[in-house]
Amino acid sequence: MIKFSKQQLKIPQMSKPVYLVTGGMSKFDRAIPEKRTEELVIDAFLEAAEFIKKSPEELKSYIHSCYYGHFADHFGDQLLGEAVIHDRLGLDPLGNVGVKTGGATGGSTIWEAYKAVASGYSDAALAMGWERMDEVPTDEGNHYIASAADKDWETPMGHIYTGYYAVMAQKYWQVFGKEEDSFRRTLAEIAVKNKGYARMNPHAQSPMKITVEDVLNSPVVAHPLRALDCCLMSVGASCVILADEETAYKLTDNPLLIYSAAGSHTLRVADRRNMDIPLLPNETPDQYKDLGKRFPGGDRYPGFTGFLAARMAAYYAYGMAGIVDPNEDLDLVELHDAFTISDIQTYEDIGIRPYGEGRTYVESGECYHTNPLTGKPGKLPANLSGGLIGNMHAVGATGIMQVVEVAQHIWGRWGEMHGDEAKWKLFNRTKPDDWTNLQVKGAKRGLAISHAGVGSHVTATILMHPDHKLERKA
Amino acid sequence: MSIENRGTVKVENGRYRVKGNFHYIYPNDPIRNSKGELLGVTNPRDVTHIHTYGGEAPFFENLSKGKLLATKCTNSKCDAHNSIFIPYRIHCPDCLQRCKQVDITALAQRGASVHTFMITERTGAFNTLETPIRFVNVEFEGIATILMGYLSVGEPKIGMKVVPIFQTKNPTFTIMDLSWVPKGTSESDLPEGFSF
Ligand SMILES: [Zn+2]
Numbered sequence: 124m125i126k127f128s129k130q131q132l133k134i135p136q137m138s139k140p141v142y143l144v145t146g147g148m149s150k151f152d153r154a155i156p157e158k159r160t161e162e163l164v165i166d167a168f169l170e171a172a173e174f175i176k177k178s179p180e181e182l183k184s185y186i187h188s189c190y191y192g193h194f195a196d197h198f199g200d201q202l203l204g205e206a207v208i209h210d211r212l213g214l215d216p217l218g219n220v221g222v223k224t225g226g227a228t229g230g231s232t233i234w235e236a237y238k239a240v241a242s243g244y245s246d247a248a249l250a251m252g253w254e255r256m257d258e259v260p261t262d263e264g265n266h267y268i269a270s271a272a273d274k275d276w277e278t279p280m281g282h283i284y285t286g287y288y289a290v291m292a293q294k295y296w297q298v299f300g301k302e303e304d305s306f307r308r309t310l311a312e313i314a315v316k317n318k319g320y321a322r323m324n325p326h327a328q329s330p331m332k333i334t335v336e337d338v339l340n341s342p343v344v345a346h347p348l349r350a351l352d353c354c355l356m357s358v359g360a361s362c363v364i365l366a367d368e369e370t371a372y373k374l375t376d377n378p379l380l381i382y383s384a385a386g387s388h389t390l391r392v393a394d395r396r397n398m399d400i401p402l403l404p405n406e407t408p409d410q411y412k413d414l415g416k417r418f419p420g421g422d423r424y425p426g427f428t429g430f431l432a433a434r435m436a437a438y439y440a441y442g443m444a445g446i447v448d449p450n451e452d453l454d455l456v457e458l459h460d461a462f463t464i465s466d467i468q469t470y471e472d473i474g475i476r477p478y479g480e481g482r483t484y485v486e487s488g489e490c491y492h493t494n495p496l497t498g499k500p501g502k503l504p505a506n507l508s509g510g511l512i513g514n515m516h517a518v519g520a521t522g523i524m525q526v527v528e529v530a531q532h533i534w535g536r537w538g539e540m541h542g543d544e545a546k547w548k549l550f551n552r553t554k555p556d557d558w559t560n561l562q563v564k565g566a567k568r569g570l571a572i573s574h575a576g577v578g579s580h581v582t583a584t585i586l587m588h589p590d591h592k593l594e595r596k597a
Numbered sequence: 598m599s600i601e602n603r604g605t606v607k608v609e610n611g612r613y614r615v616k617g618n619f620h621y622i623y624p625n626d627p628i629r630n631s632k633g634e635l636l637g638v639t640n641p642r643d644v645t646h647i648h649t650y651g652g653e654a655p656f657f658e659n660l661s662k663g664k665l666l667a668t669k670c671t672n673s674k675c676d677a678h679n680s681i682f683i684p685y686r687i688h689c690p691d692c693l694q695r696c697k698q699v700d701i702t703a704l705a706q707r708g709a710s711v712h713t714f715m716i717t718e719r720t721g722a723f724n725t726l727e728t729p730i731r732f733v734n735v736e737f738e739g740i741a742t743i744l745m746g747y748l749s750v751g752e753p754k755i756g757m758k759v760v761p762i763f764q765t766k767n768p769t770f771t772i773m774d775l776s777w778v779p780k781g782t783s784e785s786d787l788p789e790g791f792s793f
Contacts, residue, residue: 126676156628156636200640265721275650275657276684279771280747281730283722289715290734290745296715296754345717393684393734396741420755427713427734427743515685 125398132582134442134595135384137241142371142378143586144247144364145182146527147171150550151328151359151515154257160199161211163360164253167520168212171362174540175375183212185370187245189219192232192519197267198529199255205440208251224446225271226461228252229361230385230573230582237383237584246370248317252519264356271576273391279579280305285353288577289345291392292464295428296347298420299479300464307347310463311338314351314512316491319507322555325547326524328515330555352463354511361523363530369476370487379533380587381526382444388417390579400424401434404441404596405448410477418479430465432581433472433574440570440583443528449475450489450503452593454566455532457525459574459581469572473583475503500564505559507532515576522573522582527568529586537562545586558570568590604645619645652687655698660775663792665705665761667740668696676678680741704737706793708780710742711744712736714753725773733777735759749788752777766790 147170149163172182189212191205201207205221223254224231236250242560256264266282266503314333319548321327333351346540364374371378390397400411415422425431437449446452456475460466467481476484488494489502499553508514508528531537538560540546547554575581587593604619630636650657656666659749667683675692682690689696691715714735718729731732749762758780767790768774776791784793 156630260722262720262722266718266723267721269721273684274648275653276772277745279724279773280726280732280745281717282724283719283730284721286715286717286730286732287717287745289717290713290732293715294713294755344719345715391745392686393742394686394690395681395743396680511626596774 125396127401135389135439137238138243139241139367139445141237141240141365141381142368143381143526143530144366144371144374144378145171145175146361146363146523147174147280148326148361148520148524148527149359151326151357151517153328153356155358155359157256160204160253160360161208163358163484164208164212164251164362167360167362169373171364182364182374183214185247185366185374186214186249186364187247188239189214189217189249189251190222190232190235190239191219191429192222192228192250192523193225194225194228194254194518194534195256195267197206197270198258198264200258208253211250214249221466221554224580225575226459226516226518227385227522227573227575227580227582228519229524230383230571230584231522232519233363233365233523233526233584234383234385234582236363237381240367243367247364247366247374249362250523251360251362252521252523254517254519255358256356256517257358258500261356262418273454276391284576285345287392288462289467291427291577292345292348292462294420295464295468295472298418298428300482301418302315306482307339308335309485310347310467311335312485313460313463313466314338316511317506317510318351319513320492320507320561321513323561324452324509324514324541325543325550325552326359326515328357329513330509331513331527348462348464349461351514354461354516357515357517359515359517359520361520361527363523363526370513375525377534378589379530380589380592382440382585383582384439384443385580386438387580388425388430388432388578392577395425395427395431397423398425398431400429400478401431401438403434403438405474406477416481421479428468429478430468430472430574430578430581432578433469433572433583436572436581436583437473438597440542443595444585444587445595446585449473449570453503453568453570455504455507455529455563455569457508457529457569457571458505458510459572460506460512461516461574463512465574469574473570473572490513492563504563507537507563522571522584525543525571526584526586529571532563532566533569533586533588535562535566568593606647613647617648649691653685657770657772657774660763661765661770663701663763663765664700665702665775667699667701669699670694671697677741681739683737683744684740684741684742701737701740702761704739708736708758708760709737711753711755711757711759713755714748716753733759735777740742746775746777749776749791750782750786760793762787762791762793764790765792
């Protein structure tokens with residue numbers, strides 16, 4: 124049993140509020156042989172500058188320190204790749220640092236930039252993330268990703284990271300999914316939804332109009348997961364600029380409040396020890412008393428079914444931002460849908476649904492832009508970008524892309540940024556005839572979850588329109 | 598590709614002494630698009646790294662002798678006092694005192710149980726396991742953690758009893774020397790080089 128001290132459970136108290144000023148993204152694809160990484164990074168930066176009608180020079184003149192998210196040095200085959208990017212962006216002699224936390228790299232990069240501004244070190248900071256996973260064949264890529272597992276205790280077994288995660292999927296599938304066909308179909312619906320939303324996103328790598336049957340008939344990766352349940356391997360870049368209040372309003376008349384927090388858990392799932400479930404503000408101590416009765420085998424927490432890191436990141440971030448119930452207080456989320464099943468696990472970790480009941484978020488239709496059951500707007504739409512399954516997983520860029528996507532909804536500019544014919548043409552992609560504006564009407568607050576592998580690192584980033592700021596509880 | 602005079606390492610007087618080749622040089626090639634324009638180059642490379650197991654070395658050494666070692670916190674003031682860890686932890690995660698080594702071979706041989714598992718045809722480069730790979734995460738009576746391994750015989754199921762087998766003939770001195778089979782498997786069904 125592990126316990127947390129009062130000091131460890133303290134809700135972070137920043138020295139000053141931090142604002143998101145702008146953000147941008149490159150095209151995402153499985154391979155982009157015609158561009159060097161720095162060209163993609165510059166594409167993302169130029170989009171961010173253009174978004175607030177600033178020249179790159181002017182925007183750069185405000186930046187005081189830089190945070191670079193790039194997970195895999197061996198994929199890039201360039202140590203200190205951050206220094207290359209920093210020079211190509213023309214940001215010397217500013218201080219810069221590389222951030223690496225696996226799949227959560229993008230979110231952690233924002234976390235670092237956030238703290239730099241909140242502390243007063245910088246009035247404005249750049250968080251830029253990228254990944255390039257196209258310069259080795261897929262099996263070599265699998266080996267590289269597997270190198271993020273424990274090299275002595277895990278990696279030699281198959282050199283396949285998906286396998287280290289899939290054991291968790293199997294446990295969740297049997298304990299909480301009860302191996303039901305209906306649960307398997309619910310998983311498939313997540314893939315159908317996210318691939319479908321990717322069709323409205325010109326940046327997205329894998330737009331697909333598919334059915335539940337297509338997912339269920341796609342090749343098995345590791346039972347119960349199939350090819351269409353899994354995230355993409357991608358190339359691309361994305362960035363955000365964060366600033367203090369005064370600087371933010373110099374750069375734009377419409378900055379968003381941002382809050383960022385992080386949690387962690389063992390790199391090897393094997394090392395997890397039992398503990399009581401740490402509770403979120405919308406949960407009560409009694410509600411999990413009979414969890415093991417309702418779901419036999421489900422009484423071990425976090426066991427192989429929960430992500431403690433996600434729970435802790437949400438715990439800190441909700442406390443910082445004054446969020447009590449994500450369903451009531453948020454208008455949309457971008458989650459780390461590495462696999463359809465981990466998406467469901469995350470609904471529970473971050474309190475969208477109680478542990479054991481994640482599937483109902485999908486089955487209620489509330490995770491859709493438009494609830495298919497009622498025809499009304501979904502209560503809390505998830506992954507309108509297409510997520511990691513439909514849009515991209517260019518690791519260092521992923522968590523930043525999510526934040527840019529959420530922000531564009533709150534700014535009411537999602538349609539403009541995804542519907543522009545010129546962008547579709549520039550990316551050499553065809554805008555579908557049935558293109559739909561997925562703008563969440565009246566979006567005021569949103570959340571992005573950035574997550575590493577089996578749950579070693581997770582960040583929670585919350586965006587709010589300043590007119591709809593929530594009061595922090597005690 | 599043949600590997601001649603493959604690099605080996607010894608430690609003498611606290612230093613690594615290397616012998617033979619640790620890298621092999623191959624020529625690179627241009628990468629062109631369909632119009633014949635240059636886009637880039639290949640960068641071939643073959644390297645051998647050196648790696649210490651440090652305080653975990655006894656665990657890997659003992660696999661080759663058919664023994665499964667874990668560690669235990671013996672600090673009576675620690676919250677994790679008497680917790681047993683496998684994967685082998687050199688230091689207790691709570692008090693950071695050096696843990697005591699414990700032999701759990703007999704405990705494991707009485708039968709550990711499968712907490713969860715997965716089966717996949719997919720592998721990464723350098724994989725040495727036959728496909729499909731069957732991972733099992735093994736739970737032991739009285740042990741705080743759940744060890745990941747691979748099943749060499751039969752089909753995995755949650756709750757099934759398994760026992761460890763060890764590559765005692767031509768060991769690799771890696772985690773691959775430890776595998777699992779259903780309890781009751783006969784010696785003749787074990788993979789080449791493995792014994793109970
Ligand atoms: Zn201890």
